[in-house]
Amino acid sequence: MPTGRLHIATSRVRQETSVVKVLAAISYEPIPLFEIGPLSLSLHGLFAALGFLAGAVLMTREVRRRRFDDEAVQSILTWGLVAALLGARLFTVPAHITDPGYGLGDVLGLAGDFSILGGYAGGVIGGVLRMRMLDINVPVHLDMAAAGMAIGAVVGRIGDLALVEHLGSPTSFFLGYTVKPGYDLAPQHDALECTVESAVNGICGTFHPTALYDMLGAILLLGALIWLGRAWASRRYGQLFGVWALWYGLQRFLVDFTRLDAAEETGTSVIADSVIGPFTGSQWGALLAAGLGAGLIWWARARMQTVSPETDVTLGATPIAVDPAG
Template structure:
C-alpha cells in the first residue's frame, strides 16, 4: 500500500541575498564540521597539536571535493559535452565514495609529510566519519535527491505533482509516483554503523587499523546493497558506486583478516607525535659546528 508514503515539499535551493545555495551543500559541510569537531576532541585528548590536525583536515576537505567530482565525472562521462563541463561542480554532480577516497588519500599524504601516525588517526576518525555521512544525508532528503525506482513500500517518497529536477526535486521523480528515498536508507545505515563503532571502540583499541577498515567494509556493504534500489547509470549491471564499494569491501576484508591473524598490536605509550622526529645526526653536526 502506498497511502502512507512520505510526502513533503522538497527545498532544492535557498536564496541568500544575491546568492543561491543548496541544502545539499550546506549539510555536506555541516556533516564534515560535526565529524571534524569530534575528531579534534579525540586528538586533543592525546595532546596532538591542533594546528597540525586542522591543517590536515582543511587539505583533506579540498581533496574530498576533487575526488567527489572526479569520480562522478568518470562514472557519467557520457553526460558531458566537453572537458570544460567537468569542472562545473556548481551545476551538481559529486560522488560520496569519491569524496571519501580523495579525502583519505590527501590525509595520508599530509600525515606522511608531517610524520603523523596515519593509522592511529584514521582509527580515531572512523566513528565520526560515519556520523558525518549521516548528517550530510539530511541535505539529500531535504532536496529529494538520490531517488530510486517506484516502490509499494509505505515509507517511500511520493513525488510532487510538479516534479522538475533542479527546481522542485533534486533528481528525476515521476509526478505522483512513490519511489525509494535512498538517502534516508543511507542515513539510517550510517547511524547504525556509527553506533557499532562507538560500542566496539574499546575492543578495537588494541588492534591498529581495525576501526578504519571496519567502517570501510560496513559502509561498502551498505552502498553496494543500497544502489540496487537507486536510479543511476550502470555498467556491467552495477553502478559506479557499487564497483567502488565492491573494491573497498574486498580490500578491507582481506586487510582485516591479515591484521587479525597478526594479533593485538601494542600501541606506543606516547601518542603525542605531531611533528617528524628530529634527526639525531643533524643535531650532533649542529652541536659540533
C-alpha cells in the first residue's frame, strides 16, 4: 500500500472514530506469543491446531457412538488435515497475487495468511476423496463431521482474538474493539496503531472484531447442530452437513459486511482480502458454501434415506450384538 494512501486511510480512520460516541467497547493488549518455559508459541497456530483437534474428537465420538469404522475415520481426518492446510493457504493467493515480490515461496511457506473458508474447503475435499478411496458412505460421514466443523471455528477464533486479527470498519457498536496507544496489533493492522500524541481522546479507534462475531455465530451453530442431530426425526443422510454449510456460509457472508470497507482501497484498506464487485473474496466463497449447503439439503431430501440405527447398519455400522440367552 503506497505511503500516501496509507496516511490518508489512517487519517480517515481517526476522523471517523473521533466523531463516534463509543457507548462501550472491548479493549485488551494483543497476545501474539504464549511462553511456556523456554518455548514461545503463536496463539494463532496453537488454537487453529486445537480447533482441528476438538473437531476430530467430536467426530470420532459420534463415529464410535453410531458404531462406524473408527480406524477409517482417523485416515479421513489425516487427509482432511493436510488438505485443509493447503486450502487455507491457497484461498489467500487472490488477495496477494499483485503484491510486489509475491511468489511461489510465499504460497508454499508456513508464514503468512491463512483462510478459514479455504481450510474448510480443502479439508472437506481431502476428506471426501479419502472416503471414496475407502469406499465408505460420504453423506453419513459428512453428517458426523458437521458439529466438529462448527467447534473448530469456535476454538480456532480464540487465537485470532488473542492476536487481534481481522478487525473491520470503524464502529460505535458495544462489541467493538478499541485500539489504544502502544498496542502491537497483527501486521495487517499496523495502520490502525497510534502514539499517545496522535490518539484522539486517548484511543486510536474502535473497530468491528469480525473474529468475535464469527465465533459467537459458530457457538450458536454448534448448539443448533447438536440439537438437530437429536431432535430432527425426519432428517435424511447428508442434511445435517448441509445445514452446517448453509448456516456458516450465510454467517460469513453477513459478518464480512462489517469489514468490506476495510478491504477496499478507497476505504481503510487494512485487511488482506480482495474485493470483487460488491463483495469481498470471502463473501463470494461464503455464498458458494451456502448455495452448496442448500443444494445438499434439497438433494438429500429427494435421494437419501431417513437417518436411523437400522439404516446405519446397512451403510457400514456394526450391528449391536444380541444375547441369544436374553
